Amino acid sequence: MSSQQAELLTLLSDHPFVKGMPEEKIKEIASIASLVRFTAGQKIFNEGEIHRRLYLIVYGLVALYFNIPPRGEFRFETIGSGEVLGWSSIIEPFKKTAGAVVVENTMAISIDSEKLLRMMESDRELGYEIYKRIIRVVADRLRAARMRLMDIYGEPRAGAG
Amino acid sequence: MIAEPSLRPIGGLETFKMEWYRVVGKARETPDTFTIRMKARGNGEIAFEPGQFNMLYAYGVGEVPISISGAPFNGQLIEHTVRAVGPVTKALASARIGSNLGLRGPFGKGWPLKEAEGQDVVIVGGGIGLAPLRPAIQQIIRKRERYGKFYILYGARTPSDLLYKRDLQNWRGRLDTQLLVTVDKGDEKWRGYIGVVTTLFRHIKLEPNNTYAYVCGPEIMMKFTVQELKNQGLPDDRIFISMERNMKCGVGICGHCQFGPFFICKDGPVFSYSEVSNIFGRREV
Numbered sequence: 001m002s003s004q005q006a007e008l009l010t011l012l013s014d015h016p017f018v019k020g021m022p023e024e025k026i027k028e029i030a031s032i033a034s035l036v037r038f039t040a041g042q043k044i045f046n047e048g049e050i051h052r053r054l055y056l057i058v059y060g061l062v063a064l065y066f067n068i069p070p071r072g073e074f075r076f077e078t079i080g081s082g083e084v085l086g087w088s089s090i091i092e093p094f095k096k097t098a099g100a101v102v103v104e105n106t107m108a109i110s111i112d113s114e115k116l117l118r119m120m121e122s123d124r125e126l127g128y129e130i131y132k133r134i135i136r137v138v139a140d141r142l143r144a145a146r147m148r149l150m151d152i153y154g155e156p157r158a159g160a161g
Numbered sequence: 162m163i164a165e166p167s168l169r170p171i172g173g174l175e176t177f178k179m180e181w182y183r184v185v186g187k188a189r190e191t192p193d194t195f196t197i198r199m200k201a202r203g204n205g206e207i208a209f210e211p212g213q214f215n216m217l218y219a220y221g222v223g224e225v226p227i228s229i230s231g232a233p234f235n236g237q238l239i240e241h242t243v244r245a246v247g248p249v250t251k252a253l254a255s256a257r258i259g260s261n262l263g264l265r266g267p268f269g270k271g272w273p274l275k276e277a278e279g280q281d282v283v284i285v286g287g288g289i290g291l292a293p294l295r296p297a298i299q300q301i302i303r304k305r306e307r308y309g310k311f312y313i314l315y316g317a318r319t320p321s322d323l324l325y326k327r328d329l330q331n332w333r334g335r336l337d338t339q340l341l342v343t344v345d346k347g348d349e350k351w352r353g354y355i356g357v358v359t360t361l362f363r364h365i366k367l368e369p370n371n372t373y374a375y376v377c378g379p380e381i382m383m384k385f386t387v388q389e390l391k392n393q394g395l396p397d398d399r400i401f402i403s404m405e406r407n408m409k410c411g412v413g414i415c416g417h418c419q420f421g422p423f424f425i426c427k428d429g430p431v432f433s434y435s436e437v438s439n440i441f442g443r444r445e446v
Contacts, residue, residue, distance in 0.1 A: 063347060063355055075347035078355040080364065103352055147357040148345050152382040153288030153318050 008035050012109055015056045016082045017133055025126050032115040037107050038062075044100040045086070051096055054113045055085040060106025064098040077144065078103060084137045089113035090120075090130070176412050179218055179263040184256050185238065190324045194244045194289060195254045196230060199262060206236040211296035212271030212375075212403060212431045216411055217241060218263030219252035226408035226426070227253075228293035229267060242292040242324065268411040269430050272297045272401060277373040281309040283365070285386050287316050287358050287378025291324050293403050293430070294377050298332070305337055312365050313340045316358025316382070320344055320351050339365065358382065359389040369394030375431075377403040384442050387434055397435035404429050404437070 001009075009030045012018055018026055038044060038060070045051040047066060062085055063075040076098075079085045088097050090113050120127030186198035201207055209215075209229050218224040225247075231240035245254035256262055274297060282301060286294045301308050313332060317323045323342065332340045341361045343354035354361065358378075367390075374395055376386045383402050390400050406418035406425045413427030421440035423429060434441070 061354070073349055075349075075351065075355050076345075077360075078343075078347075078353075080354070082363070144356055144360055147359070147385060150381055151318070151345075152357060152385065153290075153316065153322070153345070153379060 004035070005030070008033060008109065011035070011058050012056070015058070015109065017056050017084050017137075021129060025123075025129070028119060028123075028126070029111060029116070032119070033109050033111045035107065036110040037105070038102040039105055040102050042102045044102065045096050047096055047099045049096045050094050051086065052089055052094070052113045053086060054089045054111045054116060055108040056111070057081055057083050057085055058107040058109060060102065060108070061104040062100050062106055063103050064100055066098055073099075073101070075101075076148070077141070084134070086113075087134050087137050090117055090134065176410075177265065179216075179265045181261045182239070182264050184258050184260050184262060187256070187258060190242060190326075191322050193246070193254075194242060194324065196240050196242045196325075197253065197256065197262070198233070198238055198240050199264070200238050202261075204237070207232065207239045208236075209239070209267035209296075210271030211274060211300055212293055213267040213269050214293070214408065214426075214430060215239075215241065215264050215266030215268070216408070217243075217249075217253055218265070219249050219256065220261070220263070222252040223249040224263070224265075224409075225249045225253070226268075226405075226411070228403075228430075230292040230295045231299060232296060242289065242295075244289050265411060268408070268426050270428065270432075272375050272403075272431055273373070273433075274300055278307045279309065281311070281368060281372040283312040283314065283367060283372055283374045283390075285314045285358060285374065285376045285378075285390075287382035287386070288318070288322065289324065290376075290378030290382065290403070291315055292377075294375060295325060295328070297375060298328075302332070302335070302338065309371065311338045312367075313338065314343075314358055314361040314365075315340070316343045316345070316361070316378075318345050320347070320353075341365070357385070359385050362389050362393060367393050367395065369396070369399075372399060374400045375403075376400065380404075380442065387441075397438055398433050400434035401431055402434060402437070402441070403431050 012030050013026050059081045062079045064077045065073045065075045068074045120130055181202055182199035185200045188196045190196055214226050214228045216224050217227045227241045227243055230242040243250050243253045245251040284294050332338050341364055343356050343361055347355040374390050376383050387400055404425050408426040409415045409417040411426045413424035418425040
């Protein structure tokens, strides 16, 4: 195993998204993954695009955004270390639900989502495990979106008089 | 000067005695929120506990409860952060430097800073809710060696809604304090986190039985923050929230600020979550 592969396997095993999975499954995922680096300001993908990569962030910060003409970029969430970027790569219709732009230099484990889907199809146990974890990610985003809808800082506090 | 325990006798005519303070400084925090710095007209030191509030009086307009948001320098100055939303707060916000404002207080129970000595502290503020937490932050930083790890989590709607931008820069620059700031809506210039304040818990690791949490913001924000702290394993008696109602007398006589079996002005505004968990978030309480 090359030192690069060893580094990838170590970082993947430590990532909260795969933590607790059997070692051989983690090795399988590592075989279709690579380490990638993005610099601040770089666009990773655009809204509506089919982008066949699932990213596990090792360090850094990425903002999700919508482009709203004429207002421009509306950034609504940041994804950082230990989090997952691009869940829509493994959920039909595989189109990105938002754009992603790098806020701070970022390192991520980039997984080929087409290969991952084929792997999940042939190994249903792995497929179940991945979807269970992806649902948690989507549920977290949904919870955050609902809280934003409530405008939790909106009520006046000090001195309504 | 931030005092250890509270000093003003509660009850009796003394409670209703108002003193005039001179406005000596004013800082615009956001388009509608100002921090007013005032000085007592005598030479006495101003003593209060972080988390307590004062009743501020705008001459001829009225009186409102405002949390104490700081006490800089020599103990003769005191700061209040006011959002101009009603007639009295608008009058306070428009007070000119050199003018006088009436003050009664301090009232209520503050943050339990003494109990938290030797422990980690996480402070969670939402919007203008950072104001009552600021004196607690200042005190912890002043006596930093008495506390363990110190986290400040702060959320606001947008970058321009963030209070105390200079303080935020200073706190961020400290090696012994972890400040995380998030906004609901970012723009291309914003380089920090985006998301509600509870998402900041992803970036810290609390030791639940060695941590005190002080939370202040609108009730809905405190509700979700308390849920998150409980998810992290913090016991109810280590979570403290600052409640707000329409405080009037300041000493639990008039009943305007009744909250279940409590009067917020006298028994609060800071409560341990274990005291109020059965009534917090319930309507008509």
